[in-house]
Amino acid sequence: MIFGDKLLARCLLSCVLFFALSMGASAHADSVSVSAAKWDLGQLMQSLAQVKNIQGQFVERKYLSILNAPLEFSGTLFYAAPSHLEKRTLLPKPESMVLDQDRLTLERKNQRRSLVLQDYPVVWAFVEGIRSTLAGDLQTLSRFYRVNLEGSVNQWRLVLVPSEPQMQGVVSEIYISGSKNRVASIEILETGGDRSVMTITEGAP
Amino acid sequence: MNSTARWALGVWFTFLLVCGLIISRTEFTTDMSAFLPRSPSPAQKVLVEQLRDGVVSRLILIGLEGGTPATLAQTSKSLAAQLRKEPEFISVNNGESVGAEKDRDFLWRNRYLLSPAITAEHFSAPTLRTSLEDDLQLLGSPAGALVKRILPADPSGELIRLIDQLQGQTKPAMHDGVWFAKDGKRALLVAQTTAPGYDIDAQQRAVMLIQRAFTQASNTGAAPQHMLVSGPGVFSVRARDSIKGDAMRISLIATTLIALMLLALYRSPRVLVLGLLPVASGALAGVAAVSLGFGSVHGITLGFGATLIGEGVDYAIYLFTQITPARTPQTTLARIWPTLRLGVLTSICGFSAMLFSGFPGLAQLGLFSIAGLIVAVAVTRWVLPAMLPRGFTAQMVGAFAPSVMSLVQRAPRLRYLSLLVVILALASIIAHRGPIWNKQLGSLSPISKQDQGVDEQLRRDIGAPDVRYLIVVNAQDEERTLQASEKIGALLQPLIAQGALETFDSPAIYLPSQALQRERQTALPAPGTLRENMQQALSGLPFQSDLFEPFLRDVAVAKTQPLQDRRNLQGTNLALKLDSLLVKHTQGWMAMLPLRGVTQAQIIAAEIAKLPGQQIVLLDIKREADRLYQTYLRDAIMLSLLGAIAIVLLLAVSLRSPRRVLRVLMPLAAAVITVTALLTAGGHQLTIFHLVGLLLVVAIGSNYALFFDRQGDSGHDRERMLTSLLFANLSTVIGFGLLSFSHAPVLQAIGITVGGGAILSLVFSAILILPSAPEKTSLDRTLLR
Numbered sequence: 009m010i011f012g013d014k015l016l017a018r019c020l021l022s023c024v025l026f027f028a029l030s031m032g033a034s035a036h037a038d039s040v041s042v043s044a045a046k047w048d049l050g051q052l053m054q055s056l057a058q059v060k061n062i063q064g065q066f067v068e069r070k071y072l073s074i075l076n077a078p079l080e081f082s083g084t085l086f087y088a089a090p091s092h093l094e095k096r097t098l099l100p101k102p103e104s105m106v107l108d109q110d111r112l113t114l115e116r117k118n119q120r121r122s123l124v125l126q127d128y129p130v131v132w133a134f135v136e137g138i139r140s141t142l143a144g145d146l147q148t149l150s151r152f153y154r155v156n157l158e159g160s161v162n163q164w165r166l167v168l169v170p171s172e173p174q175m176q177g178v179v180s181e182i183y184i185s186g187s188k189n190r191v192a193s194i195e196i197l198e199t200g201g202d203r204s205v206m207t208i209t210e211g212a213p
Numbered sequence: 214m215n216s217t218a219r220w221a222l223g224v225w226f227t228f229l230l231v232c233g234l235i236i237s238r239t240e241f242t243t244d245m246s247a248f249l250p251r252s253p254s255p256a257q258k259v260l261v262e263q264l265r266d267g268v269v270s271r272l273i274l275i276g277l278e279g280g281t282p283a284t285l286a287q288t289s290k291s292l293a294a295q296l297r298k299e300p301e302f303i304s305v306n307n308g309e310s311v312g313a314e315k316d317r318d319f320l321w322r323n324r325y326l327l328s329p330a331i332t333a334e335h336f337s338a339p340t341l342r343t344s345l346e347d348d349l350q351l352l353g354s355p356a357g358a359l360v361k362r363i364l365p366a367d368p369s370g371e372l373i374r375l376i377d378q379l380q381g382q383t384k385p386a387m388h389d390g391v392w393f394a395k396d397g398k399r400a401l402l403v404a405q406t407t408a409p410g411y412d413i414d415a416q417q418r419a420v421m422l423i424q425r426a427f428t429q430a431s432n433t434g435a436a437p438q439h440m441l442v443s444g445p446g447v448f449s450v451r452a453r454d455s456i457k458g459d460a461m462r463i464s465l466i467a468t469t470l471i472a473l474m475l476l477a478l479y480r481s482p483r484v485l486v487l488g489l490l491p492v493a494s495g496a497l498a499g500v501a502a503v504s505l506g507f508g509s510v511h512g513i514t515l516g517f518g519a520t521l522i523g524e525g526v527d528y529a530i531y532l533f534t535q536i537t538p539a540r541t542p543q544t545t546l547a548r549i550w551p552t553l554r555l556g557v558l559t560s561i562c563g564f565s566a567m568l569f570s571g572f573p574g575l576a577q578l579g580l581f582s583i584a585g586l587i588v589a590v591a592v593t594r595w596v597l598p599a600m601l602p603r604g605f606t607a608q609m610v611g612a613f614a615p616s617v618m619s620l621v622q623r624a625p626r627l628r629y630l631s632l633l634v635v636i637l638a639l640a641s642i643i644a645h646r647g648p649i650w651n652k653q654l655g656s657l658s659p660i661s662k663q664d665q666g667v668d669e670q671l672r673r674d675i676g677a678p679d680v681r682y683l684i685v686v687n688a689q690d691e692e693r694t695l696q697a698s699e700k701i702g703a704l705l706q707p708l709i710a711q712g713a714l715e716t717f718d719s720p721a722i723y724l725p726s727q728a729l730q731r732e733r734q735t736a737l738p739a740p741g742t743l744r745e746n747m748q749q750a751l752s753g754l755p756f757q758s759d760l761f762e763p764f765l766r767d768v769a770v771a772k773t774q775p776l777q778d779r780r781n782l783q784g785t786n787l788a789l790k791l792d793s794l795l796v797k798h799t800q801g802w803m804a805m806l807p808l809r810g811v812t813q814a815q816i817i818a819a820e821i822a823k824l825p826g827q828q829i830v831l832l833d834i835k836r837e838a839d840r841l842y843q844t845y846l847r848d849a850i851m852l853s854l855l856g857a858i859a860i861v862l863l864l865a866v867s868l869r870s871p872r873r874v875l876r877v878l879m880p881l882a883a884a885v886i887t888v889t890a891l892l893t894a895g896g897h898q899l900t901i902f903h904l905v906g907l908l909l910v911v912a913i914g915s916n917y918a919l920f921f922d923r924q925g926d927s928g929h930d931r932e933r934m935l936t937s938l939l940f941a942n943l944s945t946v947i948g949f950g951l952l953s954f955s956h957a958p959v960l961q962a963i964g965i966t967v968g969g970g971a972i973l974s975l976v977f978s979a980i981l982i983l984p985s986a987p988e989k990t991s992l993d994r995t996l997l998r
Contacts, residue, residue: 068353070352070353072352072361073757074361074364074365074756074757074760075352075755075756075757076755076756076757077755079349079352079353079755081353097353100349100350101350103350202361
């Protein structure tokens, strides 16, 4: 591809940021029991890995320095283990993103675009980080982020700090918080100070 | 040596010197132009130009296999880096974004001149409002991070539009930053050579450079990798190597065998060498004559011409084997000369029709063979006798003569059987299902099935299917050519929506015409107007105030900036693309618009025809090339038939007897029919190579028939004469028969046709031509009836 690799990478990156948000979509807590006494990062990853299906709704707010009011989007999320994820925005205008294995397909205003994630190391790092979180693969996750766990089993927060310089240029920190094996919100702090927060409620719309 | 002989030698020697001098200044060509008629249509001209040195002819596709994706990607990168340093390559593309910064910079600085969206409406308040609302949506979408950065200077998204337009073509998958096949097992590169596809030497250098660079690049100690290379130039190199290799090996074996046979016959190495003089002199004369007549000599003329005058080898054999102690070279010559002369004249008549062909390639062939045969027979007549050792005689011939004669005497018993064979052969040709002649240019292709398969695979992987349809525009200058390209582009867009084609490429995408750039510049609003429009459009939207100052500033700059031309593109990848689609030639400029996924060529052609006053051609490369070859083949067949008529007339005038004419023609016709039937039954579709082979069969066979037909020879003379035919035939069969084992289709076709045809001509001559003794005339009557 001759043109705009960087542009495209950025575009993809941003789109993967969205996935980061959606990936955390609520997990079913009932199938896994966790012992609070020995609870740690490994335990959290293990319980997240048990989740095979997620269906939920999201509300996302973006706070951008170029705007004098936040943007709000809402829609549905669907996840099927190990690697299929869909985010369908319904408001204010419909658009969709589907990640299947390594292929990302975007649809907006009758335009459809399909991309392979491996083409872009930064994007790949990002997706692999999120995917590893869901899969409970701490080893892979640690290749791309310094991972920290705060809080308790009933109210935990994962702090991901990118270790790759390229990634650091775009994202400074990612917070994923939840309860047991259920993800409730994802907050992304961009390097320039912009920020987005997505909250997830579980269940069919 | 008498004075006549001395004169002859002197003339011959001088003649050879002159020929050598002419040849040393001759230009030899090897491109498609041999198949181009004298007054080609515009489409044919473009086609041959494209096949000669068009961008399509310069592509080399490379596939790397055998390692992990990571090591293959590494090899791809270092291979590309090495090749980019070589002046032999215009570009080497493997998916890495080399020079993308410059491209992006050019697009960014000139977005308001380049974008197809710029009209007077585009920056009105309502349209701006729609753009800004879209921007808000985009900020929350995957493109948000990109949009956020450039939004203040480009709220209407012109840069994204431009990049979209340029990325419209399908591209291969990527791995580790380089192109890969979909299954991830093969890394892909596309190189474009500096030299045109027809320059086989340069293409060979390019292929060697690629191989050397690959050896270095893949030497990583990891799993062994291997490389697939394909493309028109690569094929030419391989074809030449295989034909050269085969021709060398086979002619070495054939020459050895023939030389051994003749040495056994002559018992004199000197005579053996003398035997080659006629045909060698003839070849030199042929090349010199074509060079003088046409200004250059085509490779096909050389190959086919040398084949056609193969008859010249026989002349020396006829002479040498018939000399006895009782018959000096001079008396032998005096005896056989009328027949030899008629034989040569017959061949010349056969070939002369080609002189009048509308294809310079065929006309060259006619001239070559005529000049060659005249010189070959003249050297046999006037030069050879003086150079023969005194008292030379081929002893061995006498030993064979009795058995040859007894065979010849018994041969006529087979006449009914042979007639049956010919009738069956004729029936099988008539009953043959499917066409006898192969009408596709591809039938001449020396590319093996395996190579074709690799080529198709790589093209599929890279997503660059063979370009079959091309719109070609000619105009007197660059500007008009670009303007015409823009008009065609506008015409193609609705056809894409209709599904007549998938997509197209055009030079105007990379560089709009000055007129269009000016039109866009004029359409940009004045700074004050734009500011007002923007304020109206922004009301009620959550953008920070003053956010769009960079936009207002950039439009003001664009309103007065200089228009862009070719020079401004220098150093970008856009320039490479533009140069391949927009070229200057002697009469003006030419633009090419390759079409992809064409489903309704007629509709496209009809739409293009509506554009007034333009030189625009929709070129279907495959169909046009086949049609060109078909006319060539048809011309060659028709001229050969005319040549056959000329032969009949010549024989009628010389022999002054319809019966004898028929006697001479019958074995020739029988041989041609039978060998054609054998070829067809053997699954061969005949090509121009077979036709040339058949012409040679007639040329050689007519000599056999004429010698058999001779009257008034003593029994002894006739014995020696017929035996000399056997040895002439043996040398032809050895020489051409071995070619049929070649892997190169050209050599194989000619080998089978001539080898088989020569034997059949001799056998049919022996069977069908009876000495004119009184008791045999009844048979003649039966045959005539």
